[in-house]
Amino acid sequence: MKDDIANMIAPQLIRPIPRWPFFAFLGGAMFCLLASSTCHLLSCHSRRLAYIMLRLDYAGIAALIATSFYPPVYYSFMCYPFFCNLYLSFITILGVATIAFSLLPVFQNPEFRTIRACLFFGMGASGVIPVIHKLILFWHQPEALHTTGYEVLMGLFYGIGALVYATRVPERWMPGKFDIAGHSHQLFHVLVVAGAYTHYHAGLLYLKWRDLQGC
Numbered sequence: 208m209k210d211d212i213a214n215m216i217a218p219q220l221i222r223p224i225p226r227w228p229f230f231a232f233l234g235g236a237m238f239c240l241l242a243s244s245t246c247h248l249l250s251c252h253s254r255r256l257a258y259i260m261l262r263l264d265y266a267g268i269a270a271l272i273a274t275s276f277y278p279p280v281y282y283s284f285m286c287y288p289f290f291c292n293l294y295l296s297f298i299t300i301l302g303v304a305t306i307a308f309s310l311l312p313v314f315q316n317p318e319f320r321t322i323r324a325c326l327f328f329g330m331g332a333s334g335v336i337p338v339i340h341k342l343i344l345f346w347h348q349p350e351a352l353h354t355t356g357y358e359v360l361m362g363l364f365y366g367i368g369a370l371v372y373a374t375r376v377p378e379r380w381m382p383g384k385f386d387i388a389g390h391s392h393q394l395f396h397v398l399v400v401a402g403a404y405t406h407y408h409a410g411l412l413y414l415k416w417r418d419l420q421g422c
């Protein structure tokens with residue numbers, strides 16, 4: 208709550224900084240949750256609709272992960288336009304590729320399952336580079352360490368989510384026992400929501416940091 212108020216007041220006190228990267232993340236998170244809900248609501252309709260909807264589910268998660276990069280990258284490197292543009296272009300291209308991979312029917316065959324999981328995992332893991340770069344540039348500022356703490360936690364949630372998805376834990380250990388509740392796809396969604404919520408708090412910290420200190 209304190210962060211929310213600081214974010215409302217800070218721009219009035221000093222010069223406001225752009226909000227679009229934070230809103231891009233919120234948009235990505237909302238699209239992801241909407242796509243997931245629609246998928247799981249409608250996929251029981253028919254085999255054909257389930258086939259289309261499941262792809263939308265993964266596209267939503269890819270959009271969430273890609274837009275999750277926007278606030279940390281933009282606010283960490285807003286005074287270093289070269290790196291800011293480099294990281295933002297990289298994650299945008301990787302995100303579009305992963306969304307295409309999730310949506311195109313060609314890639315839905317089982318042999319692409321590992322590649323799809325690797326794309327998701329790679330997108331998450333590539334976040335390590337801008338975070339380490341940020342720590343090198345701003346190691347003496349407490350905000351850099353504080354936001355990194357949130358990012359590590361978020362990375363853990365997303366990483367475990369990808370691992371659960373790829374390995375199909377726990378139903379592989381006890382087939383049939385998790386058909387209704389507790390199977391890998393559900394755990395995957397819970398972990399994605401936990402990651403997005405952690406990231407929202409990191410985003411508020413970034414806004415406060417830049418609103419109060421500028422570059």
Ligand SMILES: [Zn+2]
Pocket residue numbers: 243246247264392396
């Ligand atoms: Zn799902």
